[in-house]
Structures are given as C-alpha cells and as structure tokens.
Amino acid sequence: MDRRKEECRQERTLPKPPPLPVASTTYLYETRKSPHCSISTATKNTWDCLFDETYRADVSISTDNGGIIYAHASILGMASPVLRSMLNLKESRVHSCRGHQRSISIRGVPTEAVQIFIRFLYSSCYEEDKMQEHALSVLVLSHAYAIPHLKRQCELHLLERASITTDNVVDIFQLALLCDAPRLSLFCHRFVLKHFKSISGTQGWEAMKQSHTILEKQILKSVIDEDIREKEKVRKMNEKKVYMQLYEAMEALVHICKDGCQTIGSDDKVLKKDQIPCKYAACKELELLFRHFAGCDMRVGGRCKHCKRLWQVLELHSRLCADSDICRVPLCRNFKQRRRRRNMDGIKWKILVRNIVRSKSISGAPFFSLI
16 A cells, blocks of 8 residues: 555656647648748749849750850759759869859750740749740650649640640640650540541651551550440440330329320310320320220230230339239239249349339339339
8 A cells, every 4th residue: 555655646746748749840841831822923023033134143054046045053953853963963074164154955945945944943934925835845844854843834734725636636645645744645545536537637647657556556446445435325325215215104104094194185186275285205105005906906916016015015014013903004913913823024024124213213112113
C-alpha cells in the first residue's frame, strides 16, 4: 500500500509533457501548400518589365535566324531543371574567361515561340494571339525543358480554341504522343476515329504511313474496334426499344381487359369532345388482332401469322402476370396451368421476360412478375 501511495505522489508531482509539434508543423505545411494564393496584376507587370527591359540580364539565348533573347540565370534555373543544368555547365566554362556572359541556344522553333516560353517562366502569362500562332512550338519547348504547367496551358489552348482540324490532327496527334500530353492525344485519337474517312485522305495521314507504320496499324485497329462498339450499341438500343414496346403492349392488354378502353372501336369511330385519347398507343393494334382472331378460320394450328402473334402476346402476359386468379386477360390462367402440367418453362421465354422487366426497371407489381 505504501509503495502504491508513493508512486501516486510521484505521478502528481511530475510536470505535464509539452504538446507534440505535429499540429503546428502540419499547419505550416498546409499554409504553404494552400491553393488560395493570388498574385496581383502589379506583380505580374513587374516580372514582365524585368523580362522586357532585361535589367541586369546575365544570360543570352540564341535562337534561329540570329535572334538573341536576354534573361536572368536565376529565374531560368529555378523554373526549369533542364535549363539549370545547361547554365551550370556554361558557368564552369565562363569562370575561366572573365568578362564573358553565359549563353545558351534554343533552336528548332521560331524566335517568337522562344520569347513566349521565356516570358512564361517570368510571369506565367502569355499573349493570346501569339500563343494561337505558336502553341505547338511552345508545347514542344515545355516538354523539352520540363515545364508541366505550361504544357497543360498549351493543351487547354489547343483544345478550347478549336485549333484541331482534319488536315492537322494527325501531326498534332503524333506531337502529343511525343510530348506526353495525354488530354491532347486522347482528343486527337477520338477526333481521328470520328472523322476517319476524311482524315485518311490527307497528306498528314500519308506521311504518317511512311514514317510510323506501327501507329497506323494501331489507329486502324482502333477504328475497327470503334465500329464494332457502335454496331453493338445500336443493336442493344434496338433490342431495348423492342422490349419497351412489348412492355407497353402488355400494359395496354391489361388496360383493355381490366378497365375497358373507351377509345377503341370501329375504324370510323369519332371521339367525343370531352373524351381524352387513350395513353396506350398499342390499344388499337391489339384491338385489330382480337377482331381478326375472332373471325379467322386458320387460327388453330399456327397457320395464320396474325393469330399466332396474338397467342404469343397472351402467353407472354401469362408469364408476366403476378396473380392469374384475379386477372381478367383471356386464357391467362390456362397458359399457366398448361405450363405447370407439362413443365414447359422455356429458357428463351425466361430471358425475354427478364429483359422486358429490366427495360422498365420495375418490380412487376401489381400486374407483372418474373415468375
């Protein structure tokens, strides 16, 4: 007992431990990574002026046709790891020769495209009309010098400005694959599948057949697969349409036999002024089947196709009906009793009934059932 009391006293006298620094660290990290960060227009203008006026620029960029763009090594190095490596390599050579400015070369694209690219590294801004003209060249530069946010801007610009046509889609598709631009390549791929007939006759397609035979085979395979999918889609839609029509015919049959449709009758029957037309379009067709069945001499043995269709309608209803004891549709109970006696539950009929019910997404109540 004394030992326990002594331990309790020691626990009371011990100071409380300080809180763990996890919460404060997480808070600072979340604040630093917070997306709610806005840059004022004045700040962007300052960075643009720094690029335009080349104040204390220490790097010269050589472009095609003798063009030279002046920039700042610190900004280029922080924006692009590729440019940083190039500048570090040049710096080691410049140290041996005093008074020489570092210079790098960016060739293979127009000088204006390089200007758009370097300006974006300063202020993350660009001029719409110039980007419209050089979007593909800037896309190549953003990929070559590892600027992912500029690459996304180029993709969005090409997609939103409707710059892709049947004449240039093959070239843009190949460029998007080389530059690892997934959204742009996916859009071009779908565009090619949609307008394949007109695209297959363009110069871009002929050039691709000579230079990229593997890509041509992949696109042709995609066209075949897309055609198969479209045909399957049309087939399923037509099937669903047939199932919907059968379901509506079953509803119309119950409506005629239970409620008694007031709009059907002879062909020259005229509706009253206050009479509302029947909502079931199949009522008139069912009435014509019943009238034909009543006076047909070949209805037995399946010799008449119209009578055979009516027999099939009545049997389909009996397979959908939930309670044949209270059903007023003719021969509903007889069909069920006949199937039970002969054990005639055909697989095709079960599949048909299931598809009809699923076409309307119903449970079957109160007139229909999967049984």
